[in-house]
Amino acid sequence: MNNNRVVITGLGICAPNGTTIPDFTEAIKNGSSGITHQPDLEALGFSCQIAAKPSLNEDRIAQYFTPLELRNLNSSGIIYGVIAALDAWKDAGLEKSNDDEPDWESGTVFGTGTSGIDKFRWAINKIDELEIRKLGSSVVVQTMASGVSAFICGKLGLGNRVITNSAACATGTESILLAYERVKSGQAKRMLAGSTSDSGPYIWGGFDAMKVCTFKHNNEPEKGSRPMSLTASGFVPGSGAGALVLESLNSALARNAKIYAEVLGGDANSGGQRGLGTMTAPNPLAVQRCIKQAIENSRVGADEIDVINGHLTATSKDALEVENWKKALGSSADNFPYINSLKGMVGHCISAAGSIESVASILELHNGFIFPNVNCEDLNPEISSLINAKCIPQKLIEKPINILIKASFGFGDINACVIFKKYKND
């Protein structure tokens, strides 16, 4: 088995606060929110009437899809995923394969929770209206879970492994781990990792009904998502996609590619819904074990970690997450790394969260900054009793950082954690 070093050579983003890498970089540095009031959620009687979704116009979308595809396209997740993926491929300086032969050395792991939920609703209504014939040929490819990776595969001509992973809110981080393993083992030269999540009432409704979303900020959307705040009252639903090109270091050097960062390793596990773990709550022992194993697999010291990009959704569980980090790293209140959560700006992008937040993390490493936490000016005292408040930057910090750890936790009591390192030409 090979043991390739794996680096990141391309980034693509379709986030609620930026749909190009330059715009997104600027937005996260400034703490710009992508959360807005949603009239459709209000009209449908949602408790939480604010949400975050990427802002795209028809001209932009038309650059990525053929006129025929656009005629019946009603899958926001596929639109976000394809935009992020194709932009990442281009950013990596890669071309689509020629018309006759696929690119056998390149594949994708592109995750999602659901696909084309609006298309599914339309199809279900047609069937119930006894008009099944009117479904045409576009329903299956937009509603199959692997629709997003199938569209990406066809547009780029990928000939290596092409799959869609699904791990609830850990999907995006898991996609990076799966892609990493395939490149590390030498089974692929490069893998496009990423994840996407649909927008709209039919994807967000279930969370609203569970009362895990905030209903206290319908009149002040930008203040609604409050990770680590005393007044955190539930997450704000989001959507979008993030994409990263993972490539063997040898391949990247051979084609003189821009290298953003190195993937050192990671881990994914489950709490088995035992102990304190349930379908919807994480088992703290499993979270800590996942973080510790990721550090061990990456062969770094816990004290070398500069920044934690947390899951931190803005619920009452944020303090427990910080406690888990502290225990797993074995750190004191004062030598705890910097910690931040992108969710204050973009809400919880569900299956896209891990990939969007990883793109943000890579931008921090590559450009040397730590984006500010927004909406936690009233820091939760449970958290400030665990770690020094200076570890939770509320203003942009511009300084070189070397090692960043990212984790995501999902329903089903599952965890994924990955460690990135700034790449230096050495």
Next chain:
Amino acid sequence: MTEQHIIDELKTIIIPYTEEKSALENIGAHTDFIKDLKINSANLVDIVLDIEEKFNITIDNDSMAKMLTVKATIDVIENKLQANAG
């Protein structure tokens, strides 16, 4: 409706489904949707739906299965139009 009129309507319907622009330009009764126009076979059902809408007819499964060439398609459309008129 003349045969040429039906062919003209078909040509407009087919534009988004084919990249064989010259074959589409020279479309005639003999044209085969898959061999000549390289239309993805999955899209044939979409073309049938577009034809139904354009000509305000309903095409049954047996007729649909025959619609692989322009000639066969014209026959189906003419039959359905006559049935409607009758």
